[in-house]
Amino acid sequence: MTGATRVRQERAEATREAILDGAAIAFDAMGFGSTSLTDIAKHSGVTKGAMYFHFQSKEALAKELMTMTTQFEATPYVARYDVPGVQTAIDLTHEMAYGLRTSARVRAGVRLVIELGSFTEPDPTLYNRWVESVRDMLAQAQGRGDLKPEVGIGDLAVYVVGAFAGVQIASQVRTSRNDLKERITDMWTWLLPGVVPPRRASRFLPAGSPGLWEAIDALESSG
Numbered sequence: 001m002t003g004a005t006r007v008r009q010e011r012a013e014a015t016r017e018a019i020l021d022g023a024a025i026a027f028d029a030m031g032f033g034s035t036s037l038t039d040i041a042k043h044s045g046v047t048k049g050a051m052y053f054h055f056q057s058k059e060a061l062a063k064e065l066m067t068m069t070t071q072f073e074a075t076p077y078v079a080r081y082d083v084p085g086v087q088t089a090i091d092l093t094h095e096m097a098y099g100l101r102t103s104a105r106v107r108a109g110v111r112l113v114i115e116l117g118s119f120t121e122p123d124p125t126l127y128n129r130w131v132e133s134v135r136d137m138l139a140q141a142q143g144r145g146d147l148k149p150e151v152g153i154g155d156l157a158v159y160v161v162g163a164f165a166g167v168q169i170a171s172q173v174r175t176s177r178n179d180l181k182e183r184i185t186d187m188w189t190w191l192l193p194g195v196v197p198p199r200r201a202s203r204f205l206p207a208g209s210p211g212l213w214e215a216i217d218a219l220e221s222s223g
Contacts, residue, residue, distance in 0.1 A: 016054045019044045020105065023061045027108040032062055032115050062112050066126050069109025085141035086196065086204050089134050090188050093164050094208040097180045098216055100168055114165060130161045146203070151195050163187055181207075 022044025026035045037058055041048050055061045099106035113126050135157035141147050147156075167187055171180040188206035196204060 024104040024108040028104045065109045066112045084137040086146050088137045091212045093184050097184050131157045134160050
């Protein structure tokens with residue numbers, strides 16, 4: 001690869017990232033239906049021609065942001081778990097809650113997922129990806145005896161994803177998500193006794209593991 005080719009690729013990637021950032025700001029503020037390509041271009045600082053080079057439509061931009069948001073297995077801290085389980089699922093929701101408070105991309109992606117009805121044909125794929133990721137974590141937990149044997153892990157995964165979605169919306173409306181960490185902690189505090197055997201209950205921290213918050217603190221310090 002020549003130096004000139006490398007420079008062109010770096011510029012193209014920088015433009016693509018700028019478009020995604022601009023789209024996230026616009027979608028986060030106005031939602032899918034009220035956001036125009038002109039709005040995205042304004043927030044991105046690029047021309048419409050540049051946008052069309054990277055993304056063929058507003059829908060393509062929205063789907064890219066949603067896909068990025070729902071790739072739970074790739075999140076910075078949770079991806080380091082060697083043996084996923086109940087605490088992984090807890091930490092995952094707290095990590096997502098942190099992202100909602102600090103990242104326009106995460107906020108936009110979650111808003112777009114919730115607003116799937118804005119599309120002509122709503123697609124359950126992204127919700128299903130969330131559910132599958134959580135279900136995989138819970139399946140490993142049940143295999144180790146960390147979940148009661150009578151718990152249906154598929155149903156529980158659907159409930160966790162739905163509960164998180166509802167809790168974050170209520171927090172957004174009531175406090176602009178300033179209390180989201182506390183509300184997610186409450187969610188797990190009430191849920192765990194119903195699904196975890198009493199002898200295992202002390203293993204899990206509804207407020208998130210120390211390692212998660214250490215990683216987040218380090219991320220904030222480096223930023």
